[in-house]
Amino acid sequence: MGARPRFLDVSAESWTLDPDVLESQLRAAARRGRLPRAVVPVDLYGQSCDLDAILALCGRWGVPVLCDSAEALGALYRGRPVGKGAALAAFSFNGNKIITAGGGGALVSDDAALIERARHLANQAKEVAPHYQHETTGYSYGLSSVLAAVGLAQITALQARVAARRQVFARYAAGLSGLPGLSLMPEPEWGHATRWLSVVQLDPRRFGATPEMARRALDSANIESRPVWKPLHMQPAFRGIRCHGAGLSNQLFERGLCLPSGAMSAEEQDRVIAVLRSCCRG
Numbered sequence: 544m545g546a547r548p549r550f551l552d553v554s555a556e557s558w559t560l561d562p563d564v565l566e567s568q569l570r571a572a573a574r575r576g577r578l579p580r581a582v583v584p585v586d587l588y589g590q591s592c593d594l595d596a597i598l599a600l601c602g603r604w605g606v607p608v609l610c611d612s613a614e615a616l617g618a619l620y621r622g623r624p625v626g627k628g629a630a631l632a633a634f635s636f637n638g639n640k641i642i643t644a645g646g647g648g649a650l651v652s653d654d655a656a657l658i659e660r661a662r663h664l665a666n667q668a669k670e671v672a673p674h675y676q677h678e679t680t681g682y683s684y685g686l687s688s689v690l691a692a693v694g695l696a697q698i699t700a701l702q703a704r705v706a707a708r709r710q711v712f713a714r715y716a717a718g719l720s721g722l723p724g725l726s727l728m729p730e731p732e733w734g735h736a737t738r739w740l741s742v743v744q745l746d747p748r749r750f751g752a753t754p755e756m757a758r759r760a761l762d763s764a765n766i767e768s769r770p771v772w773k774p775l776h777m778q779p780a781f782r783g784i785r786c787h788g789a790g791l792s793n794q795l796f797e798r799g800l801c802l803p804s805g806a807m808s809a810e811e812q813d814r815v816i817a818v819l820r821s822c823c824r825g
């Protein structure tokens with residue numbers, strides 16, 4: 544869209560956008576007379592950002608909030624569905640998400656006019672005319688009816704899937720408890736995360752192994768795990784754009800490990816737990 548991103552760091556309590564960093568950045572941007580056109584918090588690994596705090600700050604400076612809730616369908620924030628209250632929130636139905644249509648996603652809003660506008664642009668901006676009139680250029684972003692049917696058939700299972708993911712997380716939490724230098728992704732009191740992925744942090748000095756060593760050990764046991772998302776400011780595509788804040792996202796990348804988190808039996812989880820325990824030299 545020709546926008547220039549500015550990356551802001553996350554908070555330790557939720558691993559999502561840090562409202563304190565946002566506040567100082569908005570304040571500085573207002574002083575420069577260059578407020579952002581939008582703020583896009585990400586609801587990471589199935590956990591809502593601190594949306595009310597973000598909305599209050601952005602509201603003070605009149606900046607719209609668009610939630611990237613792609614990973615968090617089914618999560619709650621202060622009892623309401625994730626993303627609700629933002630100008631727009633986007634969900635993904637990609638193959639790895641909690642509900643999948645094989646691809647595509649959904650945009651939600653309380654603002655019917657915004658949704659109307661998005662629908663228009665997503666459908667090649669066709670005006671109502673037999674000759675296909677275009678007042679502006681659009682996109683072909685519509686979810687096909689076939690894919691929509693595949694996704695819709697799973698929606699009734701959403702609550703059960705969230706419960707299952709949380710169960711997987713709880714089993715990891717119990718099985719990995721007491722390991723020095725290992726901590727699990729926190730869940731702030733304002734949110735009910737889906738635990739789309741169960742993520743741990745390993746402090747190599749206390750745990751006695753790096754996340755990469757643990758990943759390789761799991762791999763040797765034919766168990767797939769992944770590092771935490773590489774922060775965008777560390778991606779070559781955004782070379783030269785720094786991240787504002789204390790650098791927690793760098794640390795999460797260096798110390799994080801995403802464990803297998805899908806439909807798993809207790810025995811399968813026990814195998815993962817046993818390998819991680821065997822890595823610990825702390």
Ligand SMILES: *Cc1c(COP(=O)(O)O)cnc(C)c1O
Nearest residue numbers: 585611613614635636637647648
């Ligand atoms: C999956 C994901 C996306 C992309 O969704 P697609 O449907 O694959 O385009 C965007 N943001 C986050 C945070 C995601 O996890």
